[in-house]
Amino acid sequence: MTGPLDHALALAGVGLPRGVLGAEAMALARAIAAGAPEDELAPLRLATSEAHWPELRLAMGAALERARSSAEGAEADELDAALALVPDASPANPLALALAEGAGRSLAGVLVRVGERLEDLEERIEGGAEPLEAAALAAGPIVDDLLDLDPDDFAPEIATYVAAGEDAGAATELARATGDEEIRAWARESLWGIDDDEAPRATAALAELASGPAPEDPADDTVWRATILTLAEEAIALALVAEAGEAEEQPPEG
Secondary structure (H helix, E strand, O other): OOHHHOOOOHHHOOOOHHOOHHHHHHHHHHHHHHOOOHHHHHHHHHHHHHHHHHHHHHHHHHHHHHHHHOOOOHHHHHHHHHHHOHHHOOOOOHHHHHHHHHHHHHHHHHHHHHHHHHHHHHHHHHHOHHHHHHHHHHHHHHHHHOOOOOHHHHHHHHHHHHOOOHHHHHHHHHHHOOOOOOHHHHHHHHHHHHOOOOOOOHHHHHHOOOOOOOOOOOOHHHHHHHHHHHHHHHHHHHHHHOOOOOOHHOEEEO
């Protein structure tokens, strides 16, 4: 499913937030990744829309409105067409289905990457690595990908971590500064739904790592500690790239 609505959504940068996607979107993503035919995808797409359109319809409309305020010409026309569908509360309306399709395709790409990480984790465990230790190393990137977390949301805390030297003590304070109860529960829950028949030891290790209630101290929460350190690494890498770009743009001295 591609067309003007998909283009309008891309122009506006609008999509269902990955972190809110549930079992319906996961089923759609798996079907897309498996190359399922349209007659199998259609009911899964509708189920995903039914799960999210009623709650997110107004937020999606507001995002489209913001994009429309600066659009011109053909792009403005495409955004107008999308906005005309926002008042329709039916999950079967074309805009709602386009959002569901986009979410499914985005999540399908994530599942491919997660599958690659699970394969690597499976190989490490088979090679003799202690399962929970190996899972702790893999958990951060997997949670980050599944929830689509943004390092910018933790920019002040990451800056403090960097200024403190990025050592174990700084990592402990970073976890405590960012690990509220809700986001830590969210991170752990994302690992419970992973299922891969080709990596049974990997999935079992991740499920065990995230089992039970989260520790009271975020610094003792292995899943969150791995996740926020992954985000910190991303932020540092992005900052280095930006600095390198700025250096290239500077005129030579003299």
